Amino acid sequence: xxxxxxxxxxxxxxxxxxxxxxxxxxxxxxxxxxxxxxxxxxxxxxxxxxxxxxxxxxxxxxxxxxxxxxxxxxxxxxxxxxxxxxxxxxxxxxxxxxxxxxxxxxxxxxxxxxxxxxxxxxxxxxxxxxxxxxxxxxxxxxxxxxxxxxxxxxxxxxxxxxxxxxxxxxxxxxxxxxxxxxxxxxxxxxxxxxxxxxxxxxxxxxxxxxxxxxxxxxxxxxxxxxxxxxxxxxxxxxxxxxxxxxxxxxxxxxxxxxxxxxxxxxxxxxxxxxxxxxxxxxxxxxxxxxxxxxxxxxxxxxxxxxxxxxxxxxxxxxxxxxxxxxxxxxxx
Numbered sequence: 187x188x189x190x191x192x193x194x195x196x197x198x199x200x201x202x203x204x205x206x207x208x209x210x211x212x213x214x215x216x217x218x219x220x221x222x223x224x225x226x227x228x229x230x231x232x233x234x235x236x237x238x239x240x241x242x243x244x245x246x247x248x249x250x251x252x253x254x255x256x257x258x259x260x261x262x263x264x265x266x267x268x269x270x271x272x273x274x275x276x277x278x279x280x281x282x283x284x285x286x287x288x289x290x291x292x293x294x295x296x297x298x299x300x301x302x303x304x305x306x307x308x309x310x311x312x313x314x315x316x317x318x319x320x321x322x323x324x325x326x327x328x329x330x331x332x333x334x335x336x337x338x339x340x341x342x343x344x345x346x347x348x349x350x351x352x353x354x355x356x357x358x359x360x361x362x363x364x365x366x367x368x369x370x371x372x373x374x375x376x377x378x379x380x381x382x383x384x385x386x387x388x389x390x391x392x393x394x395x396x397x398x399x400x401x402x403x404x405x406x407x408x409x410x411x412x413x414x415x416x417x418x419x420x421x422x423x424x425x426x427x428x429x430x431x432x433x434x435x436x437x438x439x440x441x442x443x444x445x446x447x448x449x450x451x452x453x454x455x456x457x458x459x460x461x462x463x464x465x466x467x468x469x470x471x472x473x474x475x476x477x478x479x480x481x482x483x484x485x486x487x488x489x490x491x492x493x494x495x496x497x498x499x500x501x502x503x504x505x506x507x508x509x510x511x512x513x514x515x516x517x518x
Contacts, residue, residue, distance in 0.1 A: 223249065223250050223253070223315075224247065224248065224249050224310070224315060224317060225247070225248040226245065226246070226247050226248075226308075226317050226319070227245070227246040227247075228243065228244070228245050228246075228319055228320065228322060229244055229322070230242065230243060230244070230303070230322055230324060231244055233324075233325060234325035234326060234327040235295045235324065235325070235326060235327065236295070236326070236327055237295060237296075237298060237326050237327070237328055238294070238295065238296065239294070239295055240270060240292055240293070240294055240295075241292070241293050241294075241295055241324060242290045242291065242292050242293075243290070243291040243292075243293065243303045243319075243322065244288065244289070244290055245288070245289040245290075245291075245308075245319055246286065246287075246288050247286070247287045247288075247289065247308070247317065248280070248284060248285070248286050248287075249284070249285055249287065249310070250283065250284060250285070251279065251283045251284060251285045252283075252312065253310050253311070253312050253313065253315075254310070254311050254312065255287070255308045255309065255310050255311070255317065256308065256309050256311055257273060257275075257289065257308060258306050258307070261291070261304050261306050262304045262306075264293075264304065265296070266295075266296045266297035266301060267293045267294065267295065267296065267297070267301050267302070267303065267304075267324065268293065268294055268296070269291065269292065269293060270292045270293060270294050271292040273289065273290070273291060274289070274290040274292075275287065275288070275289055275290075276288045291303075293324075295324055295326050297326065298326045298328060299326070301323065301324035301326060302321040302322065302323050302324060303321055303322045303324060304321060305318070305319060305320050305321040306319050307319065402509070403438055403441035403442045403509070404438070404442070404505050404506070404508070404509030406437075406438075406441070407434050407435075407437065407438035407505050408502065408505060408506075410433055410434050410437075411430065411434050411498065411501065411502055411505075414426055414429050414430055414433075414434070414498075415498070417429070418491060418494055418495060418498070421491065423482075423489050423490070423491055423494045424482055424483075424486075424489075426494055426498075427478075427479050427482045427483070427489060427494055427497065428479070428482070428483050430479070430497070430498060430501060431475070431476065431479035431483070434501060434505075435472070435475065435476075435479075435501055435504075436455070438505055439455065439459070439472070442508060442509070443458075443459065443462050445458050445459070452473065452476030452477060452479075452480055455472065455476065456469055456472060456473045456476070459472060466507040466508050467504075467507075467508055468504060468507070471500055471504055472504065474500075475497055475500060475501060475504075478497060479497075
């Protein structure tokens with residue numbers, strides 16, 4: 187084989203190799219037999235396009251300078267190849283009173299197969315010529331998956347299968363973190379509740395039990411009077427009369443009518459009782475019992491046991507009468 191034949195075969199093989207997409211030349215529709223004053227080429231940039239990326243339909247038109255070509259206002263929309271942005275139009279003057287005009291239509295590639303740009307026509311306003319822009323197939327390039335060290339797909343990587351009918355997204359699993367946050371919140375709230383409840387119990391323990399309400403004055407007086415009766419049965423009349431006057435009658439009057447009767451004389455006590463408004467208070471009885479007790483206590487007068495017993499009955503009657511009048515629920 188001669189060197190010239192080898193060069194010839196090499197050139198033929200180079201013509202067969204596909205060097206990528208080429209512009210589509212579309213002749214203008216003009217009258218038969220007349221030379222066309224228009225030249226129209228259409229191609230895509232970039233080709234191929236990445237999934238989800240922008241692709242431009244570039245229409246290159248050579249026309250006479252006096253001719254203006256109009257573009258349709260609306261181009262048929264597509265869900266998988268929607269329009270984006272506005273039409274970009276550039277014109278450059280050429281020798282021979284001609285103009286080279288470039289039209290760019292931008293689209294988004296939202297599918298991986300069977301994508302085509304919409305076909306439309308350009309119209310020359312002066313001579314009525316119609317220039318057809320054909321539908322061009324859009325090749326979508328899918329990036330290969332990059333596996334991580336575990337053989338999976340990194341979180342956030344978009345998985346695109348050219349033969350699939352849907353898209354699969356893999357994202358990081360946040361559920362363990364959410365569960366951890368919930369557990370921490372529950373533990374913190376539980377500790378706070380336990381702390382405040384313990385603090386409340388400590389305060390209540392420090393305050394101690396609630397104070398016991400004071401017993402009614404008539405109950406205390408009647409109880410003391412009953413405790414003194416054995417003295418009378420034992421013949422200790424003087425001791426009985428003195429204790430009955432000081433520990434029973436005086437203390438009862440002081441507690442029942444808010445009087446300082448413990449250190450006052452019988453006359454002073456009677457004078458204070460005269461200002462007390464009570465229908466059941468027998469001031470004369472108080473004066474009589476007080477005078478008899480003073481005779482026994484200070485004058486050492488002799489008082490028989492039956493007389494002391496009668497005096498105790500009058501004191502008890504006075505206590506019961508005044509308690510029933512001033513304290514609800516008092517019983518004789």
